[in-house]
Amino acid sequence: xxxxxxxxxxxxxxxxxxxxxxxxxxxxxxxxxxxxxxxxxxxxxxxxxxxxxxxxxxxxxxxxxxxxxxxxxxxxxxxxxxxxxxxxxxxxxxxxxxxxxxxxxxxxxxxxxxxxxxxxxxxxxxxxxxxxxxxxxxxxxxxxxxxxxxxxxxxxxxxxxxxxxxxxxxxxxxxxxxxxxxxxxxxxxxxxxxxxxxxxxxxxxxxxxxxxxxxxxxxxxxxxxxxxxxxxxxxxxxxxxxxxxxxxxxxxxxxxxxxxxxxxxxxxxxxxxxxxxxxxxxxxxxxxxxxxxxxxxxxxxxxxxx
Numbered sequence: 001x002x003x004x005x006x007x008x009x010x011x012x013x014x015x016x017x018x019x020x021x022x023x024x025x026x027x028x029x030x031x032x033x034x035x036x037x038x039x040x041x042x043x044x045x046x047x048x049x050x051x052x053x054x055x056x057x058x059x060x061x062x063x064x065x066x067x068x069x070x071x072x073x074x075x076x077x078x079x080x081x082x083x084x085x086x087x088x089x090x091x092x093x094x095x096x097x098x099x100x101x102x103x104x105x106x107x108x109x110x111x112x113x114x115x116x117x118x119x120x121x122x123x124x125x126x127x128x129x130x131x132x133x134x135x136x137x138x139x140x141x142x143x144x145x146x147x148x149x150x151x152x153x154x155x156x157x158x159x160x161x162x163x164x165x166x167x168x169x170x171x172x173x174x175x176x177x178x179x180x181x182x183x184x185x186x187x188x189x190x191x192x193x194x195x196x197x198x199x200x201x202x203x204x205x206x207x208x209x210x211x212x213x214x215x216x217x218x219x220x221x222x223x224x225x226x227x228x229x230x231x232x233x234x235x236x237x238x239x240x241x242x243x244x245x246x247x248x249x250x251x252x253x254x255x256x257x258x259x260x261x262x263x264x265x266x267x268x269x270x271x272x273x274x275x276x277x278x279x280x281x282x283x284x285x286x287x288x289x290x291x292x293x294x295x296x297x298x299x300x301x302x303x304x305x306x
Contacts, residue, residue, distance in 0.1 A: 052127025060110030067106030118184030
């Protein structure tokens with residue numbers, strides 16, 4: 001049990017590293033899913049584009065939402081954005097920093113999926129085989145427009161009877177695959193250059209503002225964790241107190257059955273200090289409501305003076 005508690009505390013104290021690891025796992029999972037996926041183009045003019053673009057863009061949307069769901073900070077950011085003003089002002093710079101961090105991590109797996117599909121080329125061949133100019137290929141010279149459209153739609157299906165003896169099928173396939181790979185490498189190069197510029201140009205901007213946003217972003221996350229831990233501890237102690245009070249109220253009935261009941265004060269000094277002034281459900285609800293609507297200001301001078 002202690003080992004699991006240590007692992008849980010490590011995850012809480014290193015949430016940023018854990019999220020980076022989760023994003024990496026999602027990216028690897030997206031590659032594994034695509035390589036194990038049985039891609040079968042329908043080879044029908046009216047369905048090819050929908051199928052090819054659907055395979056290219058629908059799974060990235062699902063991976064993006066998975067990244068948002070698995071990122072704990074997304075919920076913390078929404079709570080910070082939606083909470084009432086109270087005694088503590090909201091800093092939009094901190095919310096923007098949290099949103100930027102969340103989006104960057106959530107976009108890793110979808111971008112990896114799109115780049116892998118473009119480098120493979122099957123989706124683009126299936127989606128745009130019917131849009132190729134047939135005049136660029138000699139194999140379609142002596143056919144009508146309707147037959148050309150049917151033949152182009154069946155380019156992804158190399159086992160089809162109409163395309164087995166067609167000399168232009170491979171040419172069209174290579175043409176679209178080259179465009180797909182060029183687009184994939186271009187996107188990858190743009191992302192690498194953008195990451196390089198962001199990393200090396202960041203010191204040119206105001207570092208104090210960035211440090212402040214990063215600090216208070218971490219503070220909001222840690223404050224929420226500590227509050228949840230404190231609420232759990234208080235719930236346990238309050239439940240213990242309520243149960244002791246219940247058995248204290250039926251002491252006479254217990255004595256009739258010859259059971260021995262320990263006194264309420266035995267080993268309950270810490271609970272008494274922790275629960276001082278909180279005696280019923282309405283008080284607990286009032287405190288939780290105060291925490292949500294009137295969060296205390298970030299000022300501990302009164303505590304240090306005491």
